[in-house]
Amino acid sequence: MWLSSQSRKTQRSDQGAETGVVTLEGEETAVYLTGERRNLPVLSPGGYCWRPAGGETVLVLKSGADGEELWVAGVPGDGTDLAPGEVRIQSRQAAVFLGNDGSIDLRGTVKINGVPMEELFEPKVKEEGGLG
Template sequence: MEAAADLGLVTLGGDPAGVYLGGERRWVAVCAPGGYQWRPRTGDKVLVVKAGDQREIPCLAGVRQPEIQEKEEPLEAGAVRITGGSGRMDLNAKGVVLDGKETALKGRVTVNGERLEDLVRRIAADVVSSMLG
């Protein structure tokens, strides 16, 4: 009987994925915690959990951590990092850090309870007022 879990190599990225486990398997489901989505890339080393009476139903359950850490700054204890494409979000003791080529905010944005538009308007008025004396 096969092991209940194994490390595999993604041969076809996406969801469903292809993974090599001593032989290639296709149409492998990708599993994640509720509310979270991810898509493995070709070449990722992944944890494969096998379900079913004969462990015939594989599911990709996550990417091996060293693969992530080699390419990025070290993550401090207790922190969480979410990466995808060229973007990254770190949740740590200092707060939230967003890093990427572009950050798009949708909906109402506030800074310390003040709407961003009102904050910008107030700062602009203060600058103009100080310039005019």
């Protein structure tokens, strides 16, 4: 009995969080820490939904009395192109940049209610010799 309780004490990590690599993406997210942990819930800020991709490095938070509950919380950010106060939301091929100057920069294919923007709006054609 004493040996088994000592083993549990040495295995317990005092870290409240650590990074790992996603080994299984989707509803049953798995992350490799000191071993693979499966079916981890994913935390996202309110109003924002995110699923980590396979091979991505993620932050895993530990909760519960002994850190037995694990939660995938986020990825390391590369905000080198952002000024303090600016925001970038991105996936692999799309991004939304919110600039301090009030600008909103959309990258990727822009759709409104599922319809590509080009199909909703026709480009303006300049008339030659006209005033307007």
